[in-house]
Amino acid sequence: MSTSRYASVLGLGFGDCGKGHFIDALTRRWQAHTVVRFNGGAQAGHNVVTPAFANSPSRHHTFTQFGAGTFVPGVRTLLVDPMIIHPTALLVEAEVLGRIGVNDALSRLMIDAQCRITTPFHQAAGLLRELLRGAAAHGTCGVGVGETVRHGLEHPDQELRYGDLPQCNPSKARRLLDRLQAIRETLLVEFLPQSPSWSVGALSSEFQTLKDETLAQKWLASARALARHCPPGSFEAIRTQLAQAGCVLFEGAQGVLLDECRGFHPHTTWSSINSPAVDGVAARFGIEAPIEHYGVIRTYLTRHGAGPFPTHDKLLDGLLPEPHNSGDGWQGAFRRGHPDTVLLRYALEAAGRLSGLFIGHLDVFQRGLSLKWCERYSVEPTLPQGPRTVERFPLGVREDLDHQHSLTHMLQRARPLYNAELIRSAPDFLERITGVTSLPIVFCSYGATCADVREN
Amino acid sequence: MGYGNYSSAAHAALTASRAHLGGSEVFAQRQCHPLMSPKGLKVRECRDSAEHPDSLGIVFALDVTGSMGDIPRLLATKELPNFMKLLTACGVVHPQLMFMAIGDANSDQAALQVGQFESTAELMDQWLTWSFLEGGGGGTGQESYDLALYLAAQHTDMDNWVQRKKKGYLFMTGDELPYPALSRHHIDALIGEKLDEDIPVEEVVAAAVETYHVFFLIPDLARRKRCEARWRELLGNHTICMESPADTCAVAAAIVGLTEKLIPDLDALAGILSGNGFDREHVGSTVRALQDYAALLKLPQSNYSSSAATPVGKWWKRLFE
Numbered sequence: 197m198s199t200s201r202y203a204s205v206l207g208l209g210f211g212d213c214g215k216g217h218f219i220d221a222l223t224r225r226w227q228a229h230t231v232v233r234f235n236g237g238a239q240a241g242h243n244v245v246t247p248a249f250a251n252s253p254s255r256h257h258t259f260t261q262f263g264a265g266t267f268v269p270g271v272r273t274l275l276v277d278p279m280i281i282h283p284t285a286l287l288v289e290a291e292v293l294g295r296i297g298v299n300d301a302l303s304r305l306m307i308d309a310q311c312r313i314t315t316p317f318h319q320a321a322g323l324l325r326e327l328l329r330g331a332a333a334h335g336t337c338g339v340g341v342g343e344t345v346r347h348g349l350e351h352p353d354q355e356l357r358y359g360d361l362p363q364c365n366p367s368k369a370r371r372l373l374d375r376l377q378a379i380r381e382t383l384l385v386e387f388l389p390q391s392p393s394w395s396v397g398a399l400s401s402e403f404q405t406l407k408d409e410t411l412a413q414k415w416l417a418s419a420r421a422l423a424r425h426c427p428p429g430s431f432e433a434i435r436t437q438l439a440q441a442g443c444v445l446f447e448g449a450q451g452v453l454l455d456e457c458r459g460f461h462p463h464t465t466w467s468s469i470n471s472p473a474v475d476g477v478a479a480r481f482g483i484e485a486p487i488e489h490y491g492v493i494r495t496y497l498t499r500h501g502a503g504p505f506p507t508h509d510k511l512l513d514g515l516l517p518e519p520h521n522s523g524d525g526w527q528g529a530f531r532r533g534h535p536d537t538v539l540l541r542y543a544l545e546a547a548g549r550l551s552g553l554f555i556g557h558l559d560v561f562q563r564g565l566s567l568k569w570c571e572r573y574s575v576e577p578t579l580p581q582g583p584r585t586v587e588r589f590p591l592g593v594r595e596d597l598d599h600q601h602s603l604t605h606m607l608q609r610a611r612p613l614y615n616a617e618l619i620r621s622a623p624d625f626l627e628r629i630t631g632v633t634s635l636p637i638v639f640c641s642y643g644a645t646c647a648d649v650r651e652n
Numbered sequence: 653m654g655y656g657n658y659s660s661a662a663h664a665a666l667t668a669s670r671a672h673l674g675g676s677e678v679f680a681q682r683q684c685h686p687l688m689s690p691k692g693l694k695v696r697e698c699r700d701s702a703e704h705p706d707s708l709g710i711v712f713a714l715d716v717t718g719s720m721g722d723i724p725r726l727l728a729t730k731e732l733p734n735f736m737k738l739l740t741a742c743g744v745v746h747p748q749l750m751f752m753a754i755g756d757a758n759s760d761q762a763a764l765q766v767g768q769f770e771s772t773a774e775l776m777d778q779w780l781t782w783s784f785l786e787g788g789g790g791g792t793g794q795e796s797y798d799l800a801l802y803l804a805a806q807h808t809d810m811d812n813w814v815q816r817k818k819k820g821y822l823f824m825t826g827d828e829l830p831y832p833a834l835s836r837h838h839i840d841a842l843i844g845e846k847l848d849e850d851i852p853v854e855e856v857v858a859a860a861v862e863t864y865h866v867f868f869l870i871p872d873l874a875r876r877k878r879c880e881a882r883w884r885e886l887l888g889n890h891t892i893c894m895e896s897p898a899d900t901c902a903v904a905a906a907i908v909g910l911t912e913k914l915i916p917d918l919d920a921l922a923g924i925l926s927g928n929g930f931d932r933e934h935v936g937s938t939v940r941a942l943q944d945y946a947a948l949l950k951l952p953q954s955n956y957s958s959s960a961a962t963p964v965g966k967w968w969k970r971l972f973e
Contacts, residue, residue: 284662287662297694
């Protein structure tokens with residue numbers, strides 16, 4: 197009889213919901229032994245701030261591939277397919293963790309041999325694609341996750357998995373290098389016709405990456421370094437790790453509103469963000485125990501990068517600090533907006549079965565800030581007799597991109613209609629949430645660290 | 653979500669080096685590996701663990717500048733991988749090894765590269781692979797050994813010292829002079845730490861000697877005259893003149909074994925080395941390099957190694973005949 201507890205944390209927004217913060221808090225509270233990343237890739241950015249304790253100062257880290265429970269000594273990170281691995285970024289992240297006193301992150305890491313991996317060529321091609329979109333940018337993080345998935349689908353023979361990395365015999369090593377060169381050449385040929393016009397700047401510099409014949413070998417040396425520290429995890433090893441008595445947390449990346457099927461196309465990510473996706477991963481490793489799924493929201497809504505955002509309020513951008521999410525880099529601006537029940541209802545439906553909610557940033561009200569409560573949108577009717585307001589977005593048939601496109605179109609033109617009463621306090625906010633969903637609100641957070649998380 | 657910094661850094665580290673193609677295969681790095689950059693470094697820890705309850709921190713700081721020619725490569729590929737094994741042979745049960753690469757703060761882009769304390773040869777090997785051999789160093793006859801001494805003194809934390817008041821070991825190997833003083837500008841640029849003033853190298857040595865047995869290994873006799881006198885002023889008989897760089901690891905392991913009194917004398921050392929597959933010439937040159945240091949420890953003089961021409965003792969002779 198297993199005494200294990202399994203729980204997942206899924207964002208119900210456009211990302212930046214506070215999953216890292218809650219994973220850190222749950223890891224401590226439920227004494228989780230393993231945090232599993234199962235979707236997205238190195239574009240995740242889960243911020244954790246630890247409270248200052250005795251003589252040790254508060255620490256902060258943006259977790260991108262390591263589990264957000266890594267500050268807790270001994271807690272292991274397990275990265276499983278379909279998460280996309282960025283091997284060289286993992287080494288950099290381990291070093292960054294080392295500088296704030298977490299020296300053993302790599303030794304607490306296990307990576308599924310089945311995980312697909314990103315190379316500098318995927319990363320360069322992803323950046324080239326986004327640069328070429330110009331004003332129609334989708335909002336990329338520039339780490340090559342989408343490109344890795346796309347390339348793997350189009351060229352299954354060139355797909356790289358983490359289990360391919362360890363060096364064994366020379367002929368296998370040779371074939372791996374050949375595969376890397378094949379990826380590079382495929383992408384090179386694809387961009388070659390457009391390249392003559394790129395003489396300088398970002399386009400040219402990313403294109404140079406595709407032209408560099410020596411890069412594959414160099415990258416491989418570095419990626420193998422990771423594989424030596426952290427050999428590919430076999431199915432059996434992962435199954436054993438997950439079956440260990442105690443608590444396992446599944447840390448969802450991104451948010452439901454960016455889901456590849458349910459998000460607002462094309463501003464989506466190549467990743468499934470819903471409870472069935474977690475159940476699927478767990479089932480693959482033979483976990484039969486039910487998984488508790490929790491949805492996370494902030495009091496206010498945020499969006500990092502391009503894409504429609506009806507309740508965006510420039511005033512809030514100035515009022516709500518975001519110390520760990522800057523507007524620079526590939527993603528573009530970090531925007532804040534009022535809570536939006538249309539999107540929340542949609543997210544709750546798209547997320548699948550949930551056991552409860554976690555709500556973060558309830559401390560905004562303590563700072564005298566009030567938020568508006570968006571109840572519905574005013575829309576231009578598509579038919580003369582069509583509705584002029586919308587309260588909920590219908591969930592389409594899965595993988596119906598036309599449906600998602602029409603939702604994006606509607607969202608771009610929607611004007612939020614707010615309740616006359618402003619939200620002025622945390623209890624007020626919680627009460628309004630209970631009007632939208634009957635899910636229990638399990639944990640609330642009133643600050644940046646695990647010490648600010650309270651059971652509701 | 654929405655974070656690409658580590659990936660961008662990793663991407664840049666690989667692609668920015670395009671300008672410096674060609675060169676070595678072993679040291680694939682073309683610039684300081686991000687994991688070895690001391691920027692912002694707080695502390696490198698050497699900790700006891702269940703597996704290694706009696707850890708002993710040993711730092712190997714290798715001069716990787718041009719004057720050393722192929723020696724860094726030789727050490728990294730042939731010698732250092734065996735160092736762990738040799739230490740075990742010398743009775744050091746729980747060594748934790750950290751590797752540093754020393755350049756020249758005045759002319760190199762990676763004046764100091766710093767690994768982590770590791771307890772297995774495989775992990776150690778990794779830091780060697782990550783090291784970037786600059787081949788620079790600039791004409792002044794001086795290298796930034798002071799940076800390695802400073803880093804060991806100020807930025808390492810070893811359980812052997814904290815828990816047991818037992819010093820660790822710092823081996824520097826090179827063929828140049830130290831700078832007369834540690835430059836606060838270099839420390840700021842390299843680690844990002846503000847010092848009030850430059851620190852004379854004597855003081856930096858004194859600080860390192862508080863928690864480390866510090867040694868300077870000169871790789872061969874031809875390189876002696878460049879730097880031996882100055883190092884003897886600073887470290888006395890902790891300046892070791894070797895006959896061949898190939899002896900570096902044997903000499904270092906022997907020093908730990910002798911100092912820790914795990915090896916009673918030089919004759920016992922010769923027995924251990926030959927028992928571990930060292931040929932007669934190699935054993936002889938290792939033992940000869942250690943004569944002065946053995947005298948310092950008041951160990952009996954070995955009876956076979958007084959001159960290079962006649963490296964023959966009684967039992968020694970029997971062993972190889």
